[in-house]
Amino acid sequence: MNKKIAEKIDLLMRRFREIGSAVVAFSGGVDSMLLVEAARRTIPGNFVAATAISPSYPSSDLLQVKKFCSDFKVDLRIIETTEFKDPAFIANLDDRCYFCKKNLYGAFVKLADHLGLDLLVEGTNLEDLGGDRPGYQASKENPRVVTPLIDCEFTKEDVRAVAREFSLPSAEKPSSACLASRVPTGLSLSPELMSRIDRAEDFLRSLGISQVRVRHHGELARIEIRRDEFGICIEAGEFVHRELKRLGWKFITLDIIGYRTGGSRG
Template sequence: MQDALRKKYDDLLEILRSYKSVVVAFSSGVDSTLLLYAAKEALGQNMLAVTASTPSIPRRELTEACEYCKRIDVEHVVLELDQLSVPGFKENPSDKCYICKKAIFRSFVDLCREKNFCEVVEGSNLDDQGDYRPGLKAIAELGIKSPLKEAGLSKAEIREISQSLGLPTYNKPSYACLASRFPYGELITKEKLALVDKGEQLLFDMGFKQFRVRIHGDSNYIARIELLPEDFGKILSQDLRDRINSEFKSYGFAYTSLDLKGYRTGSMNETL
Protein backbone atom coordinates (compact mmCIF):
# COMPACT_ATOMS: atom_id res chain seq x y z
CA MET A 1 0.00 0.00 0.00
CA GLN A 2 1.37 3.44 -0.90
CA ASP A 3 2.35 5.69 2.00
CA ALA A 4 -0.41 8.22 1.27
CA LEU A 5 -3.05 5.50 1.26
CA ARG A 6 -1.60 3.88 4.37
CA LYS A 7 -1.93 7.25 6.10
CA LYS A 8 -5.59 7.52 5.08
CA TYR A 9 -6.29 3.96 6.19
CA ASP A 10 -4.61 4.62 9.53
CA ASP A 11 -6.76 7.76 9.85
CA LEU A 12 -9.82 5.59 9.19
CA LEU A 13 -8.82 3.23 11.99
CA GLU A 14 -8.34 6.15 14.38
CA ILE A 15 -11.74 7.60 13.46
CA LEU A 16 -13.38 4.24 14.17
CA ARG A 17 -11.53 3.87 17.48
CA SER A 18 -12.82 7.29 18.51
CA TYR A 19 -16.39 5.96 18.26
CA LYS A 20 -15.66 3.28 20.92
CA SER A 21 -18.20 0.81 19.47
CA VAL A 22 -20.13 0.70 16.20
CA VAL A 23 -22.91 -0.93 14.23
CA VAL A 24 -21.75 -1.18 10.60
CA ALA A 25 -24.36 -0.85 7.86
CA PHE A 26 -23.15 -3.69 5.64
CA SER A 27 -24.35 -4.32 2.09
CA SER A 28 -21.41 -6.51 0.89
CA GLY A 29 -20.42 -3.75 -1.56
CA VAL A 30 -16.93 -2.33 -2.08
CA ASP A 31 -17.26 0.51 0.43
CA SER A 32 -19.05 -1.25 3.27
CA THR A 33 -16.74 -4.28 3.04
CA LEU A 34 -13.67 -2.12 3.63
CA LEU A 35 -15.51 -0.30 6.42
CA LEU A 36 -16.45 -3.59 8.07
CA TYR A 37 -12.89 -4.92 7.81
CA ALA A 38 -11.47 -1.71 9.27
CA ALA A 39 -14.04 -1.66 12.08
CA LYS A 40 -13.04 -5.15 13.11
CA GLU A 41 -9.35 -4.23 13.03
CA ALA A 42 -9.96 -1.05 15.01
CA LEU A 43 -12.52 -2.25 17.53
CA GLY A 44 -12.36 -6.03 17.71
CA GLN A 45 -15.56 -7.33 19.28
CA ASN A 46 -16.92 -3.84 19.92
CA MET A 47 -18.74 -3.85 16.61
CA LEU A 48 -21.37 -5.76 14.68
CA ALA A 49 -22.65 -5.76 11.13
CA VAL A 50 -26.27 -5.14 10.16
CA THR A 51 -27.87 -5.75 6.77
CA ALA A 52 -31.38 -4.82 5.72
CA SER A 53 -33.21 -7.56 3.85
CA THR A 54 -35.72 -5.82 1.59
CA PRO A 55 -37.54 -6.61 -1.68
CA SER A 56 -35.18 -4.22 -3.48
CA ILE A 57 -31.94 -5.97 -2.49
CA PRO A 58 -30.66 -8.62 -4.94
CA ARG A 59 -30.71 -12.02 -3.24
CA ARG A 60 -27.08 -12.68 -4.19
CA GLU A 61 -26.00 -9.52 -2.36
CA LEU A 62 -27.70 -10.63 0.86
CA THR A 63 -26.15 -14.09 0.54
CA GLU A 64 -22.69 -12.58 0.02
CA ALA A 65 -23.14 -10.34 3.08
CA CYS A 66 -24.02 -13.30 5.30
CA GLU A 67 -21.21 -15.48 3.97
CA TYR A 68 -18.56 -12.78 4.35
CA CYS A 69 -19.49 -12.04 7.97
CA LYS A 70 -19.19 -15.74 8.76
CA ARG A 71 -15.84 -15.92 6.99
CA ILE A 72 -14.27 -13.14 9.07
CA ASP A 73 -16.15 -14.06 12.26
CA VAL A 74 -18.21 -10.89 12.68
CA GLU A 75 -21.54 -10.84 14.49
CA HIS A 76 -24.19 -10.14 11.86
CA VAL A 77 -27.81 -9.11 12.21
CA VAL A 78 -30.22 -9.24 9.25
CA LEU A 79 -33.24 -6.98 9.67
CA GLU A 80 -36.32 -7.67 7.56
CA LEU A 81 -37.91 -4.50 6.20
CA ASP A 82 -40.74 -4.18 3.68
CA GLN A 83 -40.01 -0.87 1.97
CA LEU A 84 -43.30 -1.05 0.09
CA SER A 85 -45.14 -0.57 3.38
CA VAL A 86 -43.22 2.64 4.15
CA PRO A 87 -45.56 5.58 3.38
CA GLY A 88 -44.63 7.32 0.13
CA PHE A 89 -42.00 4.86 -1.09
CA LYS A 90 -43.88 2.68 -3.59
CA GLU A 91 -45.25 5.74 -5.39
CA ASN A 92 -41.64 6.30 -6.46
CA PRO A 93 -41.14 10.05 -5.97
CA SER A 94 -37.78 11.60 -6.79
CA ASP A 95 -36.88 11.52 -3.09
CA LYS A 96 -37.76 7.85 -2.56
CA CYS A 97 -34.16 7.16 -1.55
CA TYR A 98 -34.60 9.62 1.31
CA ILE A 99 -37.80 7.86 2.43
CA CYS A 100 -36.17 4.44 2.21
CA LYS A 101 -32.87 5.37 3.87
CA LYS A 102 -34.71 7.10 6.70
CA ALA A 103 -36.71 3.94 7.45
CA ILE A 104 -33.77 1.56 7.12
CA PHE A 105 -31.29 3.59 9.13
CA ARG A 106 -33.85 4.38 11.80
CA SER A 107 -34.09 0.62 12.35
CA PHE A 108 -30.28 0.48 12.51
CA VAL A 109 -30.26 3.24 15.12
CA ASP A 110 -32.83 1.31 17.16
CA LEU A 111 -30.63 -1.80 16.97
CA CYS A 112 -27.60 0.24 18.01
CA ARG A 113 -29.40 1.48 21.12
CA GLU A 114 -30.78 -1.96 21.91
CA LYS A 115 -27.28 -3.49 21.76
CA ASN A 116 -25.72 -0.57 23.67
CA PHE A 117 -23.35 0.41 20.88
CA CYS A 118 -22.24 4.02 20.48
CA GLU A 119 -22.59 4.81 16.75
CA VAL A 120 -24.04 3.58 13.46
CA VAL A 121 -21.53 3.89 10.60
CA GLU A 122 -22.06 3.61 6.84
CA GLY A 123 -19.94 3.53 3.70
CA SER A 124 -20.42 6.80 1.82
CA ASN A 125 -17.20 8.13 0.28
CA LEU A 126 -16.04 11.41 -1.23
CA ASP A 127 -17.38 10.53 -4.69
CA ASP A 128 -20.93 10.12 -3.39
CA GLN A 129 -21.30 13.90 -3.14
CA GLY A 130 -21.50 14.33 -6.92
CA ASP A 131 -24.77 12.72 -8.07
CA TYR A 132 -28.34 13.37 -6.88
CA ARG A 133 -28.41 11.39 -3.62
CA PRO A 134 -31.31 12.32 -1.33
CA GLY A 135 -30.47 9.33 0.86
CA LEU A 136 -27.48 11.25 2.22
CA LYS A 137 -29.88 13.77 3.74
CA ALA A 138 -31.59 11.00 5.73
CA ILE A 139 -28.22 9.72 6.94
CA ALA A 140 -27.23 13.19 8.11
CA GLU A 141 -30.55 13.80 9.86
CA LEU A 142 -30.19 10.59 11.86
CA GLY A 143 -26.63 11.38 12.91
CA ILE A 144 -25.12 8.40 11.12
CA LYS A 145 -21.34 8.54 10.80
CA SER A 146 -19.52 8.19 7.45
CA PRO A 147 -15.91 7.29 8.37
CA LEU A 148 -14.70 6.68 4.80
CA LYS A 149 -15.75 10.17 3.81
CA GLU A 150 -14.29 11.60 7.02
CA ALA A 151 -10.97 9.94 6.21
CA GLY A 152 -11.05 11.58 2.75
CA LEU A 153 -11.28 8.35 0.78
CA SER A 154 -12.48 8.23 -2.83
CA LYS A 155 -13.91 5.15 -4.54
CA ALA A 156 -10.66 4.51 -6.42
CA GLU A 157 -8.67 4.73 -3.19
CA ILE A 158 -11.09 2.38 -1.43
CA ARG A 159 -10.60 -0.17 -4.22
CA GLU A 160 -6.81 0.20 -4.04
CA ILE A 161 -6.72 -0.22 -0.26
CA SER A 162 -9.10 -3.17 -0.51
CA GLN A 163 -6.79 -4.87 -3.01
CA SER A 164 -3.79 -4.27 -0.74
CA LEU A 165 -5.68 -5.86 2.15
CA GLY A 166 -6.78 -8.85 0.07
CA LEU A 167 -10.48 -8.04 0.27
CA PRO A 168 -12.59 -9.95 -2.30
CA THR A 169 -14.58 -6.85 -3.26
CA TYR A 170 -11.70 -4.68 -4.50
CA ASN A 171 -12.83 -5.08 -8.13
CA LYS A 172 -16.51 -5.77 -7.49
CA PRO A 173 -18.83 -3.79 -9.79
CA SER A 174 -21.05 -1.17 -8.21
CA TYR A 175 -24.61 -2.26 -7.53
CA ALA A 176 -27.52 -0.17 -6.35
CA CYS A 177 -30.94 -0.81 -4.88
CA LEU A 178 -33.26 -2.42 -7.44
CA ALA A 179 -35.77 0.38 -6.90
CA SER A 180 -33.34 2.66 -8.73
CA ARG A 181 -34.25 0.80 -11.96
CA PHE A 182 -37.71 2.46 -12.09
CA PRO A 183 -38.56 5.78 -13.75
CA TYR A 184 -39.73 8.28 -11.15
CA GLY A 185 -43.50 8.21 -10.74
CA GLU A 186 -43.94 4.61 -11.92
CA LEU A 187 -45.29 2.37 -9.16
CA ILE A 188 -42.79 0.08 -7.43
CA THR A 189 -44.19 -3.41 -6.77
CA LYS A 190 -42.76 -6.71 -5.56
CA GLU A 191 -43.61 -8.22 -8.93
CA LYS A 192 -41.56 -5.67 -10.85
CA LEU A 193 -38.66 -5.80 -8.38
CA ALA A 194 -38.57 -9.58 -8.85
CA LEU A 195 -38.50 -9.14 -12.64
CA VAL A 196 -35.50 -6.83 -12.42
CA ASP A 197 -33.72 -9.16 -9.99
CA LYS A 198 -34.24 -12.17 -12.30
CA GLY A 199 -33.09 -10.21 -15.35
CA GLU A 200 -29.93 -8.96 -13.68
CA GLN A 201 -29.15 -12.38 -12.25
CA LEU A 202 -29.31 -13.83 -15.77
CA LEU A 203 -26.84 -11.22 -17.06
CA PHE A 204 -24.60 -11.92 -14.06
CA ASP A 205 -24.72 -15.66 -14.76
CA MET A 206 -23.80 -14.96 -18.39
CA GLY A 207 -20.59 -13.29 -17.25
CA PHE A 208 -21.50 -9.63 -17.56
CA LYS A 209 -20.02 -7.63 -14.68
CA GLN A 210 -21.37 -4.08 -14.88
CA PHE A 211 -24.98 -3.62 -15.99
CA ARG A 212 -28.46 -2.45 -15.13
CA VAL A 213 -31.89 -3.74 -16.15
CA ARG A 214 -34.20 -0.72 -16.11
CA ILE A 215 -37.94 -1.44 -16.15
CA HIS A 216 -40.52 0.77 -17.89
CA GLY A 217 -44.29 0.62 -17.97
CA ASP A 218 -47.08 -0.39 -15.63
CA SER A 219 -48.13 -3.22 -17.96
CA ASN A 220 -46.44 -4.82 -20.96
CA TYR A 221 -43.15 -4.20 -19.17
CA ILE A 222 -40.14 -3.07 -21.18
CA ALA A 223 -36.62 -4.05 -20.08
CA ARG A 224 -33.92 -1.53 -20.99
CA ILE A 225 -30.51 -3.16 -20.58
CA GLU A 226 -27.52 -0.94 -19.87
CA LEU A 227 -24.10 -2.50 -20.49
CA LEU A 228 -20.57 -1.23 -20.81
CA PRO A 229 -20.04 -0.34 -24.52
CA GLU A 230 -17.25 -2.91 -24.77
CA ASP A 231 -19.84 -5.61 -24.00
CA PHE A 232 -22.16 -4.64 -26.86
CA GLY A 233 -20.53 -7.09 -29.27
CA LYS A 234 -20.99 -9.95 -26.82
CA ILE A 235 -24.68 -9.37 -26.16
CA LEU A 236 -25.46 -8.93 -29.86
CA SER A 237 -24.40 -12.47 -30.70
CA GLN A 238 -27.37 -14.46 -31.99
CA ASP A 239 -27.27 -17.10 -29.24
CA LEU A 240 -27.18 -14.60 -26.37
CA ARG A 241 -29.85 -12.36 -27.93
CA ASP A 242 -32.17 -15.31 -28.36
CA ARG A 243 -31.56 -16.58 -24.83
CA ILE A 244 -31.99 -13.18 -23.18
CA ASN A 245 -35.13 -12.41 -25.15
CA SER A 246 -36.62 -15.81 -24.36
CA GLU A 247 -35.72 -15.73 -20.66
CA PHE A 248 -36.87 -12.14 -20.15
CA LYS A 249 -40.17 -12.94 -21.82
CA SER A 250 -40.64 -15.91 -19.52
CA TYR A 251 -40.05 -13.63 -16.52
CA GLY A 252 -42.80 -11.27 -17.67
CA PHE A 253 -41.12 -8.66 -19.89
CA ALA A 254 -43.06 -7.97 -23.06
CA TYR A 255 -40.08 -6.32 -24.78
CA THR A 256 -36.32 -6.23 -24.21
CA SER A 257 -34.09 -3.44 -25.51
CA LEU A 258 -30.42 -2.40 -25.36
CA ASP A 259 -29.63 1.17 -24.33
CA LEU A 260 -27.19 2.48 -26.95
CA LYS A 261 -25.71 5.02 -24.54
CA GLY A 262 -24.51 2.18 -22.34
CA TYR A 263 -24.17 1.70 -18.61
CA ARG A 264 -24.05 4.75 -16.35
CA THR A 265 -25.05 5.34 -12.76
CA GLY A 266 -28.14 7.42 -12.04
CA SER A 267 -29.53 7.29 -15.57
CA MET A 268 -33.06 7.72 -14.18
CA ASN A 269 -31.95 11.12 -12.84
CA GLU A 270 -31.50 12.32 -16.44
CA THR A 271 -35.23 13.10 -16.59
CA LEU A 272 -35.26 15.27 -13.45
Protein backbone atom coordinates in the same frame (compact mmCIF):
# COMPACT_ATOMS: atom_id res chain seq x y z
CA MET B 1 2.31 0.29 0.25
CA ASN B 2 2.63 3.92 -0.84
CA LYS B 3 2.61 6.78 1.64
CA LYS B 4 -0.85 8.08 0.71
CA ILE B 5 -2.51 4.71 1.24
CA ALA B 6 -0.67 4.21 4.53
CA GLU B 7 -1.91 7.61 5.73
CA LYS B 8 -5.49 6.83 4.67
CA ILE B 9 -5.41 3.54 6.55
CA ASP B 10 -4.06 5.27 9.66
CA LEU B 11 -6.79 7.93 9.49
CA LEU B 12 -9.53 5.31 9.14
CA MET B 13 -8.21 3.16 11.99
CA ARG B 14 -7.99 6.18 14.28
CA ARG B 15 -11.55 7.21 13.37
CA PHE B 16 -12.87 3.77 14.30
CA ARG B 17 -11.07 3.84 17.63
CA GLU B 18 -12.82 7.16 18.28
CA ILE B 19 -16.18 5.60 17.35
CA GLY B 20 -15.65 2.91 19.97
CA SER B 21 -18.71 0.73 19.34
CA ALA B 22 -21.12 0.57 16.45
CA VAL B 23 -23.43 -1.21 14.10
CA VAL B 24 -21.76 -1.14 10.66
CA ALA B 25 -24.23 -1.06 7.77
CA PHE B 26 -23.04 -3.71 5.30
CA SER B 27 -24.49 -3.84 1.78
CA GLY B 28 -21.79 -6.05 0.26
CA GLY B 29 -20.20 -3.27 -1.78
CA VAL B 30 -16.58 -2.21 -1.49
CA ASP B 31 -17.31 0.88 0.66
CA SER B 32 -19.22 -0.95 3.37
CA MET B 33 -16.92 -3.99 3.25
CA LEU B 34 -13.95 -1.74 3.93
CA LEU B 35 -15.75 -0.29 6.95
CA VAL B 36 -16.57 -3.75 8.32
CA GLU B 37 -12.92 -4.73 7.90
CA ALA B 38 -11.76 -1.52 9.62
CA ALA B 39 -14.08 -2.25 12.55
CA ARG B 40 -12.86 -5.85 12.69
CA ARG B 41 -9.26 -4.63 12.97
CA THR B 42 -9.83 -1.84 15.49
CA ILE B 43 -12.88 -2.55 17.66
CA PRO B 44 -13.31 -6.35 17.68
CA GLY B 45 -16.07 -7.38 20.06
CA ASN B 46 -17.55 -3.87 20.00
CA PHE B 47 -19.35 -3.93 16.66
CA VAL B 48 -21.69 -5.98 14.53
CA ALA B 49 -22.27 -5.87 10.81
CA ALA B 50 -25.90 -5.36 9.81
CA THR B 51 -27.61 -5.90 6.51
CA ALA B 52 -31.21 -5.77 5.40
CA ILE B 53 -33.52 -8.08 3.52
CA SER B 54 -35.76 -6.14 1.19
CA PRO B 55 -37.33 -6.66 -2.23
CA SER B 56 -35.39 -3.60 -3.38
CA TYR B 57 -31.93 -5.06 -2.62
CA PRO B 58 -30.22 -7.42 -5.11
CA SER B 59 -30.27 -10.97 -3.76
CA SER B 60 -26.69 -11.53 -4.97
CA ASP B 61 -25.46 -8.83 -2.56
CA LEU B 62 -26.92 -10.69 0.43
CA LEU B 63 -25.05 -13.85 -0.56
CA GLN B 64 -21.77 -11.90 -0.69
CA VAL B 65 -22.44 -10.32 2.72
CA LYS B 66 -23.11 -13.71 4.31
CA LYS B 67 -20.01 -15.27 2.75
CA PHE B 68 -17.70 -12.47 3.88
CA CYS B 69 -19.01 -12.54 7.44
CA SER B 70 -18.71 -16.32 7.57
CA ASP B 71 -15.17 -16.31 6.15
CA PHE B 72 -13.94 -13.49 8.41
CA LYS B 73 -15.87 -14.49 11.57
CA VAL B 74 -17.88 -11.27 11.67
CA ASP B 75 -21.07 -11.12 13.77
CA LEU B 76 -23.81 -10.43 11.21
CA ARG B 77 -27.34 -9.31 12.03
CA ILE B 78 -30.03 -9.37 9.34
CA ILE B 79 -33.22 -7.33 9.55
CA GLU B 80 -36.24 -6.98 7.31
CA THR B 81 -37.01 -3.43 6.23
CA THR B 82 -40.49 -1.98 5.81
CA GLU B 83 -40.10 0.66 3.09
CA PHE B 84 -42.80 -1.01 1.00
CA LYS B 85 -45.29 -0.09 3.71
CA ASP B 86 -44.47 3.59 3.15
CA PRO B 87 -46.57 5.25 0.41
CA ALA B 88 -43.89 7.92 -0.02
CA PHE B 89 -41.38 5.26 -1.04
CA ILE B 90 -43.78 3.33 -3.27
CA ALA B 91 -44.68 6.53 -5.15
CA ASN B 92 -41.06 6.62 -6.40
CA LEU B 93 -40.65 10.38 -6.55
CA ASP B 94 -37.33 12.23 -6.60
CA ASP B 95 -36.90 11.86 -2.82
CA ARG B 96 -37.51 8.08 -2.76
CA CYS B 97 -34.03 7.36 -1.39
CA TYR B 98 -34.65 9.63 1.60
CA PHE B 99 -37.57 7.53 2.81
CA CYS B 100 -35.73 4.26 2.18
CA LYS B 101 -32.62 5.34 4.08
CA LYS B 102 -34.62 6.92 6.90
CA ASN B 103 -36.41 3.60 7.39
CA LEU B 104 -33.15 1.65 7.18
CA TYR B 105 -31.15 3.83 9.54
CA GLY B 106 -34.00 3.87 12.05
CA ALA B 107 -34.04 0.07 12.08
CA PHE B 108 -30.25 -0.16 12.48
CA VAL B 109 -30.23 2.39 15.33
CA LYS B 110 -32.86 0.29 17.13
CA LEU B 111 -30.54 -2.68 16.70
CA ALA B 112 -27.67 -0.63 18.15
CA ASP B 113 -29.81 0.27 21.17
CA HIS B 114 -30.76 -3.37 21.67
CA LEU B 115 -27.09 -4.43 21.61
CA GLY B 116 -25.80 -1.49 23.67
CA LEU B 117 -23.73 -0.06 20.81
CA ASP B 118 -23.21 3.68 20.43
CA LEU B 119 -23.32 4.57 16.73
CA LEU B 120 -24.33 3.49 13.25
CA VAL B 121 -21.57 3.54 10.63
CA GLU B 122 -22.57 3.93 6.97
CA GLY B 123 -20.50 3.96 3.80
CA THR B 124 -21.01 7.22 1.92
CA ASN B 125 -17.67 8.35 0.47
CA LEU B 126 -16.49 11.79 -0.58
CA GLU B 127 -17.43 11.40 -4.25
CA ASP B 128 -20.99 10.40 -3.31
CA LEU B 129 -21.66 13.98 -2.16
CA GLY B 130 -21.97 15.31 -5.71
CA GLY B 131 -25.46 16.06 -7.01
CA ASP B 132 -28.77 15.49 -5.28
CA ARG B 133 -28.41 12.89 -2.51
CA PRO B 134 -31.66 12.53 -0.55
CA GLY B 135 -30.38 9.30 1.02
CA TYR B 136 -27.40 11.12 2.50
CA GLN B 137 -29.77 13.74 3.86
CA ALA B 138 -31.40 11.01 5.96
CA SER B 139 -28.02 10.14 7.47
CA LYS B 140 -27.28 13.78 8.33
CA GLU B 141 -30.62 14.09 10.12
CA ASN B 142 -29.89 11.13 12.40
CA PRO B 143 -27.38 12.08 15.14
CA ARG B 144 -26.41 8.42 15.65
CA VAL B 145 -25.17 7.98 12.07
CA VAL B 146 -21.49 8.57 11.27
CA THR B 147 -19.71 8.50 7.91
CA PRO B 148 -16.00 7.67 8.40
CA LEU B 149 -15.17 7.67 4.69
CA ILE B 150 -16.29 11.29 4.47
CA ASP B 151 -14.58 12.19 7.75
CA CYS B 152 -11.32 10.76 6.40
CA GLU B 153 -11.84 12.21 2.88
CA PHE B 154 -11.87 8.90 1.04
CA THR B 155 -12.60 9.02 -2.68
CA LYS B 156 -13.84 5.88 -4.43
CA GLU B 157 -10.34 5.16 -5.68
CA ASP B 158 -8.99 5.55 -2.12
CA VAL B 159 -11.57 2.99 -0.99
CA ARG B 160 -10.57 0.53 -3.71
CA ALA B 161 -6.85 1.08 -3.07
CA VAL B 162 -7.19 0.30 0.64
CA ALA B 163 -9.51 -2.62 -0.12
CA ARG B 164 -6.78 -4.04 -2.39
CA GLU B 165 -4.20 -3.54 0.35
CA PHE B 166 -6.46 -5.50 2.72
CA SER B 167 -7.11 -8.15 0.01
CA LEU B 168 -10.87 -7.68 0.31
CA PRO B 169 -12.95 -9.69 -2.17
CA SER B 170 -14.99 -6.64 -3.18
CA ALA B 171 -11.97 -4.50 -4.13
CA GLU B 172 -12.84 -4.65 -7.84
CA LYS B 173 -16.56 -5.28 -7.49
CA PRO B 174 -18.64 -3.13 -9.87
CA SER B 175 -20.85 -0.51 -8.25
CA SER B 176 -24.29 -1.67 -7.22
CA ALA B 177 -27.51 0.14 -6.34
CA CYS B 178 -30.95 -0.72 -5.05
CA LEU B 179 -33.31 -2.25 -7.58
CA ALA B 180 -35.71 0.68 -7.28
CA SER B 181 -33.14 2.74 -9.19
CA ARG B 182 -34.03 0.72 -12.32
CA VAL B 183 -37.49 2.30 -12.42
CA PRO B 184 -38.02 5.83 -13.78
CA THR B 185 -39.21 8.41 -11.29
CA GLY B 186 -42.98 8.52 -11.03
CA LEU B 187 -43.62 4.86 -11.87
CA SER B 188 -44.78 3.15 -8.70
CA LEU B 189 -42.76 0.40 -7.06
CA SER B 190 -43.81 -3.04 -5.87
CA PRO B 191 -42.04 -6.08 -4.41
CA GLU B 192 -43.13 -8.09 -7.44
CA LEU B 193 -41.48 -5.66 -9.87
CA MET B 194 -38.26 -5.66 -7.82
CA SER B 195 -38.22 -9.46 -7.96
CA ARG B 196 -38.60 -9.47 -11.74
CA ILE B 197 -35.70 -7.05 -12.15
CA ASP B 198 -33.54 -8.99 -9.70
CA ARG B 199 -34.14 -12.28 -11.52
CA ALA B 200 -33.49 -10.67 -14.91
CA GLU B 201 -30.15 -9.23 -13.77
CA ASP B 202 -29.10 -12.50 -12.13
CA PHE B 203 -29.87 -14.29 -15.38
CA LEU B 204 -27.76 -11.84 -17.41
CA ARG B 205 -24.86 -12.15 -14.98
CA SER B 206 -25.08 -15.93 -15.37
CA LEU B 207 -24.15 -15.40 -19.03
CA GLY B 208 -20.86 -13.79 -18.00
CA ILE B 209 -21.94 -10.13 -18.04
CA SER B 210 -20.16 -8.27 -15.23
CA GLN B 211 -22.08 -5.00 -14.93
CA VAL B 212 -25.79 -4.92 -15.73
CA ARG B 213 -28.94 -2.91 -15.16
CA VAL B 214 -32.37 -3.94 -16.41
CA ARG B 215 -34.34 -0.68 -16.66
CA HIS B 216 -38.11 -1.05 -16.44
CA HIS B 217 -40.29 1.01 -18.80
CA GLY B 218 -43.69 -0.60 -18.49
CA GLU B 219 -43.91 -3.30 -21.16
CA LEU B 220 -40.30 -2.64 -22.21
CA ALA B 221 -37.09 -3.84 -20.53
CA ARG B 222 -33.98 -1.84 -21.48
CA ILE B 223 -30.74 -3.70 -20.82
CA GLU B 224 -27.66 -1.62 -19.93
CA ILE B 225 -24.32 -3.41 -19.95
CA ARG B 226 -20.73 -2.43 -20.69
CA ARG B 227 -20.17 -1.89 -24.40
CA ASP B 228 -17.30 -4.36 -24.47
CA GLU B 229 -19.79 -7.03 -23.35
CA PHE B 230 -22.42 -6.33 -26.01
CA GLY B 231 -21.27 -9.42 -27.90
CA ILE B 232 -22.28 -11.72 -25.03
CA CYS B 233 -25.82 -10.35 -25.00
CA ILE B 234 -26.18 -10.31 -28.79
CA GLU B 235 -24.87 -13.85 -29.20
CA ALA B 236 -27.39 -15.07 -26.61
CA GLY B 237 -30.07 -12.74 -28.01
CA GLU B 238 -32.83 -15.29 -28.52
CA PHE B 239 -32.20 -16.81 -25.09
CA VAL B 240 -32.23 -13.33 -23.47
CA HIS B 241 -35.41 -12.35 -25.31
CA ARG B 242 -37.19 -15.53 -24.27
CA GLU B 243 -36.16 -15.31 -20.61
CA LEU B 244 -37.09 -11.66 -20.13
CA LYS B 245 -40.43 -12.20 -21.87
CA ARG B 246 -41.01 -15.05 -19.44
CA LEU B 247 -40.39 -12.57 -16.61
CA GLY B 248 -43.15 -10.32 -17.91
CA TRP B 249 -41.78 -7.79 -20.41
CA LYS B 250 -43.20 -7.62 -23.92
CA PHE B 251 -40.31 -5.76 -25.55
CA ILE B 252 -36.62 -6.26 -24.76
CA THR B 253 -33.94 -3.83 -25.96
CA LEU B 254 -30.17 -3.43 -25.58
CA ASP B 255 -29.24 0.19 -24.86
CA ILE B 256 -26.73 1.28 -27.53
CA ILE B 257 -24.98 3.73 -25.17
CA GLY B 258 -24.25 1.01 -22.64
CA TYR B 259 -24.13 1.01 -18.85
CA ARG B 260 -24.09 4.33 -17.00
CA THR B 261 -25.13 5.49 -13.56
CA GLY B 262 -28.54 7.12 -13.40
CA GLY B 263 -29.61 5.43 -16.63
CA SER B 264 -33.27 5.36 -15.64
CA ARG B 265 -33.28 9.12 -16.13
CA GLY B 266 -32.29 8.71 -19.77
